[in-house]
Amino acid sequence: MITLLPSVLSADFANLGNELDTLKKSGVTEVHIDVMDGMFVPSISFGMPVIASMRKVSDLTFDVHMMVEEPGRYIDDMVKVGADAIGVHAEACKHLDRTIMQIKDAGKKAYVVLNPATPLSVLDYVLDKIDYVLLMTVNPGFGGQSYIPQMTEKIRDLRRKIDARGLDVEIQVDGGIKLNNVETVIDAGASRIVAGSSVFGDHTEEQIAAFLKIFAEKN
Numbered sequence: 001m002i003t004l005l006p007s008v009l010s011a012d013f014a015n016l017g018n019e020l021d022t023l024k025k026s027g028v029t030e031v032h033i034d035v036m037d038g039m040f041v042p043s044i045s046f047g048m049p050v051i052a053s054m055r056k057v058s059d060l061t062f063d064v065h066m067m068v069e070e071p072g073r074y075i076d077d078m079v080k081v082g083a084d085a086i087g088v089h090a091e092a093c094k095h096l097d098r099t100i101m102q103i104k105d106a107g108k109k110a111y112v113v114l115n116p117a118t119p120l121s122v123l124d125y126v127l128d129k130i131d132y133v134l135l136m137t138v139n140p141g142f143g144g145q146s147y148i149p150q151m152t153e154k155i156r157d158l159r160r161k162i163d164a165r166g167l168d169v170e171i172q173v174d175g176g177i178k179l180n181n182v183e184t185v186i187d188a189g190a191s192r193i194v195a196g197s198s199v200f201g202d203h204t205e206e207q208i209a210a211f212l213k214i215f216a217e218k219n
């Protein structure tokens with residue numbers, strides 16, 4: 001089963017309620033929410049108040065990607081405002097295992113995010129505790145960047161590691177995913193596809209339909 005997670009970073013923030021409505025009507029079930037702190041990544045996006053407002057008008061599954069130094073400080077807040085899945089960067093956590101357990105103890109899905117240059121070995125002792133791994137396929141911080149081609153091999157390597165251990169962990173990818181490269185990442189082993197600038201815009205419904213058509217052929 002392949003899932004599309006539109007990244008609201010590319011949505012019209014003045015029109016967020018309608019954007020979420022459009023996603024739901026187009027058959028989307030999960031939305032990707034990028035929280036940036038201006039420290040771990042250069043830019044600042046938004047935080048808990050915006051997510052709480054989104055929660056009031058949407059019953060989509062909220063997948064919160066925390067691009068935040070020491071995200072453990074904010075897990076309880078994210079749970080309170082309605083996060084269903086929470087991703088933390090291995091590079092941002094002094095105590096990655098503890099932060100994962102905080103998320104799991106709150107009853108939420110937990111995932112670890114790796115920057116493009118971070119080796120897969122950081123996952124070795126936590127892979128069996130998480131629901132997904134998010135491989136960044138661009139350097140985090142901005143939407144609209146180009147997919148880094150070396151990430152295809154990284155997705156394949158991770159798929160092999162997960163399968164060799166017989167684990168039920170999905171691979172999520174984020175950054176530069178478009179209609180013309182999404183099949184490459186799926187064939188490499190990704191099943192959760194984040195897409196921002198290639199979804200939102202003047203033709204959001206048509207773009208989603210085109211992604212979902214490809215997914216249906218792959219399922």
Ligand SMILES: O=C(CO)[C@H](O)[C@H](O)COP(=O)(O)O
Nearest residue numbers: 140141143144175176196197
């Ligand atoms: O995490 C992110 C940026 O750090 C975004 O989710 C990602 O870049 C999606 O945007 P696009 O699909 O336009 O590349």
